[in-house]
Amino acid sequence: MSNKLSKKQQKILEILQQIDSEISAQQLHIELRQQGFKIGLATVYRYLKSLHLEGLVQERIITTGESLYKLIIDSHASEHYHHLNCINCGRSVPLEAVDCPLKKSVHQSSELQKFQIYYHTLEFFGLCDICQPLVNKD
Amino acid sequence: MSNKLSKKQQKILEILQQIDSEISAQQLHIELRQQGFKIGLATVYRYLKSLHLEGLVQERIITTGESLYKLIIDSHASEHYHHLNCINCGRSVPLEAVDCPLKKSVHQSSELQKFQIYYHTLEFFGLCDICQPLVNKD
DNA sequence: ATAAGTGCAAAGTCTTTGCAGATGT
């Protein structure tokens, strides 16, 4: 990949910035099309993957098996969300009121492991209020 | 699902206990076969899914798109692992020396959201020491 | 010219599902 971005790559980045939240590759593709941009799905996947490898985009795989992508603004200190995920219906609600509970010790430890950390995810799994009566009934 | 377990369900649980670590449905299926158990892959998937819905098994989807399942021994206090995941090669190493950094506030908040929490995952993504020179080279 | 980017369709993976047969109470 070169330093200069192609027009399609620029447009992908642009939309990622615009929405500033998680989006699936397929949804991003639809978005691009709707804005009159002719682009192939494979291209979207390919560029998202390379952005991910560069540490510019984070990926979160949800219960359905879909990957959601999001621009990483500031790799360490910036605001980011964790989620409550319903394992029954897949509903995923961000934990807006909660500070990230990560301690410094964790990142220190990661350095020991010689990993170059781009981002992290913290996800909670269980049943949402709607699914609880449906699943717990027996 | 009834209260009584079928022999195949018992066997699946047995192996999950034996290994006491994450395993994919496919690997579990192989394991069952190797122990001379004739069982279909679909059955493995089906039972893992129902265990998951009951909150007895946790699921973690890894970079390859595969799901790993693990018996939940004690939903709140028990030891559990978080991981460093290489987004290039998929290598996933447990953070053994790190305490779970979750604060009480997180679980309190989750109650507000009326979620019934079964388990959580905390995952770090980046490049492992082997992949760093490969990816960062340009 | 040369290297990188792209589209399309085919292939690949993992997982789910329909349905008929087997199992168990």
Next chain:
DNA sequence: ACATCTGCAAAGACTTTGCACTTAT
């Protein structure tokens, strides 16, 4: 008998890849 469980193969969903074509330097 009746409800549940199971196997198999087909279907589904998302993602990746091969290859030829286009674009940009």
